[in-house]
Every structure is written in structure tokens, then in C-alpha cells.
Amino acid sequence: xxxxxxxxxxGYGGYGRGAPQxxxxxxxxxxxxxxxxLDKGIVIAGDIQVNLLDIELLTxxxxxxxxxxxxxxxxxxxxxxxDPTLSTGHRDMVEENRRLRExxxxxxxxxxxxxxxxxxxxxxxxxxx
Amino acid sequence: MSDTESPGxxxxxxxxxxxxxxxxxxxxKGVSGAPVLLMEQDGLIALGSRVSLSEFGEAALxxxxxxxxxxxxxxxxxxAVVDAALERAATVPLGLVTVYRNEERVRKALRERxxxxxxxxxxxxxxxxxxxxxxxxxxxxxxxxxxxxxxxPSRPGTSYLxxxxxxxxxxxxxxxxxxxxxxxxxxxxxDLAVATRLHRPQDPQLSGEQGWMLLNAAYLxxxxxxxxxxxxxxxxxxxxxxVRVRLTGPWAPYSFAAEEEPEEEEAWTGP
Numbered sequence: 001x002x003x004x005x006x007x008x009x010x011g012y013g014g015y016g017r018g019a020p021q022x023x024x025x026x027x028x029x030x031x032x033x034x035x036x037x038l039d040k041g042i043v044i045a046g047d048i049q050v051n052l053l054d055i056e057l058l059t060x061x062x063x064x065x066x067x068x069x070x071x072x073x074x075x076x077x078x079x080x081x082x083d084p085t086l087s088t089g090h091r092d093m094v095e096e097n098r099r100l101r102e103x104x105x106x107x108x109x110x111x112x113x114x115x116x117x118x119x120x121x122x123x124x125x126x127x128x129x
Numbered sequence: 130m131s132d133t134e135s136p137g138x139x140x141x142x143x144x145x146x147x148x149x150x151x152x153x154x155x156x157x158k159g160v161s162g163a164p165v166l167l168m169e170q171d172g173l174i175a176l177g178s179r180v181s182l183s184e185f186g187e188a189a190l191x192x193x194x195x196x197x198x199x200x201x202x203x204x205x206x207x208x209a210v211v212d213a214a215l216e217r218a219a220t221v222p223l224g225l226v227t228v229y230r231n232e233e234r235v236r237k238a239l240r241e242r243x244x245x246x247x248x249x250x251x252x253x254x255x256x257x258x259x260x261x262x263x264x265x266x267x268x269x270x271x272x273x274x275x276x277x278x279x280x281x282p283s284r285p286g287t288s289y290l291x292x293x294x295x296x297x298x299x300x301x302x303x304x305x306x307x308x309x310x311x312x313x314x315x316x317x318x319x320d321l322a323v324a325t326r327l328h329r330p331q332d333p334q335l336s337g338e339q340g341w342m343l344l345n346a347a348y349l350x351x352x353x354x355x356x357x358x359x360x361x362x363x364x365x366x367x368x369x370x371x372v373r374v375r376l377t378g379p380w381a382p383y384s385f386a387a388e389e390e391p392e393e394e395e396a397w398t399g400p
Contacts, residue, residue: 031331036383041222048228050190
């Protein structure tokens with residue numbers, strides 16, 4: 001809170017060239033960890049399907065993002081909106097992928113007829129790109 | 130490996146690496162305190178551990194992920210395993226709660242997505258991720274205190290409005306200034322990084338920071354330039370006492386692991 005600027009910088013002098021991983025700057029805080037493990041990393045579908053987007057809407061958006069985003073916008077900070085991984089387009093794509101995965105699973109299980117609109121949506125995507 | 134295939138259990142996968150000696154993580158504990166398993170397939174190694182489906186099954190996860198304490202301990206365990214591996218070899222982190230039914234399913238994923246994993250490992254080998262956040266204690270417009278002794282008693286209304294205007298302009302000016310500083314810092318650091326990502330600002334409740342978060346960025350830095358990067362952060366910190374700069378890392382390259390990343394780089398790697 002009222003820490004002098006640069007306090008965290010003390011102790012950085014000892015980094016060896018070839019071993020940047022050998023020392024940690026400070027224990028990572030929860031916000032830093034969550035924004036990485038939830039939002040980043042390679043996202044692959046395991047056998048257990050859990051939609052982190054739903055979770056994000058509840059826990060994360062409420063606790064991690066919404067307050068700050070509104071305040072940040074008030075201040076004119078909005079550059080994360082230009083990051084494609086954070087913008088709506090990417091979210092739509094992730095959501096779309098999730099929906100398609102579910103449909104594929106349903107198809108493989110033989111519980112659903114092939115829905116024609118999926119194919120059409122895909123062609124639309126292609127045209128836009 | 131029949132003990133990893135018992136009903137009611139699954140394999141949680143933390144990340145993918147290669148060139149990691151079998152014994153390297155024998156003292157590291159994963160989620161639920163379980164020992165870390167190294168599952169090798171054609172030179173790629175998945176780092177995993179056995180989890181109970183009563184905790185990591187679909188229904189349980191939906192509930193548990195809403196529990197901030199459960200989420201915290203799981204996220205920290207996930208991070209700790211990835212981190213321990215990172216100390217020994219380049220490691221591509223997976224997203225939280227990637228769970229497979231058994232070891233064979235993990236190996237299948239390694240075979241099927243080999244190209245993606247190898248590509249990601251190649252991209253991040255010899256590089257680490259560093260986080261830089263910039264804060265400022267900028268006064269909010271509504272909390273700016275009234276300058277005393279400038280009253281014009283005959284026209285209190287006008288005087289009040291003028292005072293408010295001055296307050297607002299000052300706060301506005303101050304905010305513009307620190308935003309420009311944050312942007313400058315970002316531009317300087319971009320030059321030292323091979324790629325950068327901007328994260329959303331964090332909630333003070335989680336970060337424990339009370340100031341305004343002006344910048345929350347991740348930089349992928351070549352090992353050979355880490356020292357230079359640190360020096361630059363220290364220099365910029367000294368140069369701009371009106372903002373607070375916090376450096377975190379080294380992180381496993383969470384922000385740079387996904388495949389579609391390269392095309393985004395142009396916009397943010399600066400001039």
C-alpha cells in the first residue's frame with residue numbers, strides 16, 4: 001500500500017545469466033496465479049469437461065475483474081480490450097469451440113442429428129477471416 | 130500402472146515438458162498432496178497426479194470452482210508443480226483442472242497433440258515470462274479536498290463550481306500523466322521482450338494493492354536478456370517515483386503458451 005517504489009526490486013542484482021529461473025522475485029499473489037492458470041496456458045479438453053467460462057462468469061468476474069474493470073474504464077484504462085485473447089471475439093471462439101466439441105461428443109454418442117446450421121456458421125466464419 | 134487407472138480416480142495434468150529426469154519431481158506434491166507422475170510419450174512428458182473424481186469429477190468441479198478457498202489451493206498446487214518443473218526444464222503449463230480418466234488417455238493426448246506441444250515448447254525454451262504491474266495513488270475526483278481560503282463570499286454558487294472544476298481538471302491531469310508514464314514503461318520493456326501480453330487490471334481484494342492498476346503486462350524474455358530486463362525495470366522505477374512498479378516472475382510462460390499467440394504480437398511489441 002504505502003511501500004516505497006521499487007521495494008520489490010531489491011535483491012534482483014544476483015541473477016546469473018544462464019539461470020533466470022533459479023530465483024523467484026517474491027511469492028506470487030493469488031490474483032497473479034489465477035489470471036494465469038484460469039485464463040492462460042494451453043487449454044485442452046480432458047476427459048472431465050468443465051466449462052471454465054461459466055466459472056469465470058461467476059467466481060472470477062465477480063472477484064477478480066468486474067470492480068477493477070469498471071473503475072479502470074472510468075480512468076480511461078482500456079488497453080486490455082485490444083488484446084485479442086481478452087476481447088469478446090476470442091471468448092466467442094472459445095465458446096463456439098466448446099459448443100462444437102459438445103456436439104461432436106453427442107454425434108459420436110449417436111444422441112443428436114447433425115445440425116445443419118453448424119456447417120453454415122463455419123462457412124460464415126471463413127468468409128469473415 | 131494399474132494404480133492410476135482405478136475407478137473413481139483420474140489423472141490431473143499440470144503441464145508438458147521434455148528432458149526432465151524421472152526423479153526430478155519426486156519431492157513435489159500436486160493437488161490434494163498427491164505425488165507428481167511423469168508420463169513420457171515419444172520424448173514428451175506430461176506432469177500429472179492422481180485425483181479423486183469425487184473432488185475432480187464434473188459435478189464436483191462445478192461446485193468446487195465456485196469455492197474461492199478450494200480454487201486458491203488448487204491454483205497454488207497447480208502453479209507449484211509447473212514452477213518446480215520450470216526450474217529444471219522448459220515447461221508448457223496447461224489450464225487449471227485438465228483431468229483425464231487414466232494414464233493411457235494422457236498418452237493419447239500427447240500423441241495426438243504432439244505437434245502443438247512441441248511447437249509451444251520450442252517457442253518458450255530459453256525464455257521466461259515476467260509480470261510487470263504499474264500502480265499509482267491517483268486521487269479520485271470525488272475525494273479531492275477543497276482548497277481552502279479561495280472563497281468568494283458574494284457568489285458562493287459560482288465559487289463552488291469553479292472549485293469543483295479545478296479539482297476535476299487537476300485529477301484528470303494527474304491521471305493522464307500517470308497513464309502516460311505506464312505506457313512509456315510498457316514501451317520500454319517491450320523492446321527487451323520477444324513478446325508481450327496485456328492482462329486485465331486486478332481487483333485490490335485479491336492483489337492486496339490499493340492503488341490504481343495502470344498496467345498489468347506479461348513479457349516473454351530471452352534468458353540472455355533477463356538481467357537487462359531487470360535493470361530496465363529498476364531504472365524505470367527510479368525514473369518515475371509517481372508510480373509504483375512491481376515485477377513478478379519468473380513464470381512458466383502461461384501467457385505465451387497458446388498456439389494462436391504469434392499474430393497478436395505486432396500490436397504490442399512496440400516500435
